[in-house]
Amino acid sequence: MDSKSTSEVREKLLETTEDLIYRNGIHATGMDLLVKTSGVSRKSIYKYFGTKDELVAEVLKRRDERWMDWFRTEVERAETPEARLLEIFSVLKGWFESSGFRGCAFINTAGETGDPQDPVRLVAKEHKEKLLEFVKEICQQYGAADPDALARQLLVLIDGAITVAHVLGDFNSADSAKEVMRTLLVK
Incomplete structure (x- = not known):
């Protein structure tokens, strides 16, 4: 071959x-x-x-790269750090409304593995850490008093909106999360 x-x-x-x-x-x-x-x-x-786990882990690594590149590019279209923080939820809502949306592949697959050291779970953890770092960068650019704390709160809003959109089919969860985000935007 x-x-x-x-x-x-x-x-x-x-x-x-x-x-x-x-x-x-x-x-x-x-x-x-x-x-x-x-x-x-x-x-x-x-x-x-x-093994199948190695195959799935490789699939998730590729998806992580592609998804993070897409997400970063879309969010960074907004001109100011504050607009980028809010744009996160507009980007998510567009994803929720796209054909084939089935929630977060990393949340979904991590939920199927019980062992925190499972290769699939480790890739999911790495993805969430990358997402957290990206959000923290924006929080730092925004000038948040505690960018780490704000980024962690934002990650909860992001994953909560994704989960509600997937489980309940409520794509407006992105709008609800954006409104909560507005209340967190105090320096």
């Missing part, structure tokens, strides 16, 4: 796995379904990734 076809097979497997995991969850996405849907043999799957 040449390197191009190896790369294509690996890419197909990662894309298929991400789609299935995001739609159905880790446990509902068995190896038989991955083989059937991706067209990649079980032997090849284990060649590229030693």
